[in-house]
Amino acid sequence: MSSILPLIKNETIKMMKKKRFYVVLLVLVVLVPIFVYAQMKIAQNNREKFNSDWRLAVRQAITDNQNSLQSARVPEEWKKYRIIYIQQMKYYLEHDVNPQEPGGVGFTREFMDNAATLFIPLLIMAVASDIVSSERSTGTIKMLLTRPVRRWKVLLSKLITLLMFVSLIVVAAFIVSYLISGLVFGYKGFNIPVFTGFQLHGSDVDLSGVHAVPQWVYILMQCGLIWFVSIVVAMLAFMVSVLVRSTAASIVIMMAALIAGTILTNMASAWTSAKYLFMVNLDLTNYLAGTPAPIEGMTLGFSLTVLAVWAIASLIISFTVFTKQDILN
């Protein structure tokens, strides 16, 4: 262990010198205001329509969804989402809790929820994709490997550094979103109750397990799940970075996989074995919010297992390849 700490330190300093982390922060600082502005417009619109009474707005949303259930043109799978949505909204109404209480904290919860599958993994890739491949494209890998350190230790130090930055990125996304949205919506809302524990059986919602948690606890749990997803994505990107020499190629490969996941999820597919692909399992926060999983039979336990298997497999591949391969050129 004593010999790996200096390596991690070295990698961390390299990471900071490459300014990747600053790029991630910059992307957040540029994009979050755009989302905040869009959200502000929606809030304004609702205020005009319903005299700022959220209860009337929620009740109208229930009726609108009921009407779309009657339409023969709406596909069955979408109807399931709507039925569940209606039941959840009714539950919020009955308990007189605003499901979308305006505020910086509420915005951040929504933002993190939407960012979990594509945006945050993208930020992770910004630091993960070239962590190994860049050493090879610049040739510095020879310097690294000629030192009297075992190869697996070199790779492990890179992996640990990567995981450190994964945690930092998830937390940074929360902090940036909270600070910026708070300017517009206010910094309050940590103690607003949020309901969780909706259990889904087909399109039936089992309300027996529903309970309220303060919003800060909800966000903590949400970020925990996003963190797990991010680690899996980081490990996969890490493997690609070991296998592929070009940084551009490794970014493209990971991007393609993630986007394929989004498309597959939206197809809410009849192809049930797609649930064994890692990219349709990234939306872990669904299970917290009680949104139905894209494919029948997916549960939190299932998704975690699938993700873990993919992550472990990619680690095994990374380490075997890296310790065995010849470094040419």
Next chain:
Amino acid sequence: MKSSSALWRTIAGLSTAATLLLLVGFVYALKDVMAPGSGALWNPVPSGDLSKAAPKTSSKQINVATLGDSLAKGTGDDTGQGFVRRTIAELQKNQKLPVNLVNNLGVNGMTTKGLLPTLDEPGVQYVLRNANVILLSIGGNDLFQGAQNVSSGKPLPTYKELSAEVDKASIRLKRIVDAIHQINPAAQLVYVGLYNPFNDLREMRVPGNQAVTEWNLKASEIVNAYENARVVSTFDLFVGNTQKYLSDDHFHPNGDGYQHIAERIAQGIE
């Protein structure tokens, strides 16, 4: 070298803290999703009860809420306004007070059977408490659900069947009107009477007219039991005018049809 050591220590410290925090969140999330019932992790957060919430709309304006079926929703009107928005536009012309639509809870295909339980929902009750004018359109689907699939080759309902349906559905209509009155006794209730959408089908003209008349009579009896409630007749509007006032589906009114209904509704609102 010194600065990079400081940088390393900062990063290491921050990321360790972040990792621990996220790990705690992850474990709690697992616990919460996997075993939601066991949940006394946190003291239950106090949450309110909507059935006690006071209305927020101003009493110095006309607040309209709508309940019922596709007519309330405005199906068939190409402009999407239906009689609800058209009534509001009419009222705005004639009344000094500002007019405000609280909610339109019209749902396509709604029947008396479907509407009755929704009146127990606190959310619906809250909407009604916020209104001082309540528009109700219901019953058409109870009577004519069978006749709507004329094209599917099913036999058309006879007068006897329609009449039996009138008897059953009017009992539920009474319970609906009673419930609305109980929720908000001060509001004016306007019930939109039925018309016979099958005037242009020869076999359905007379039995349909008879059944609808029967229904409207029953509805008047029920509604007129309350001082501030009334029935707006639409039956006569559509007799012989089905071509003019019905939309392409031969069931719902078109924009002009809704406009006439709206004018009649607006005339009676003080």
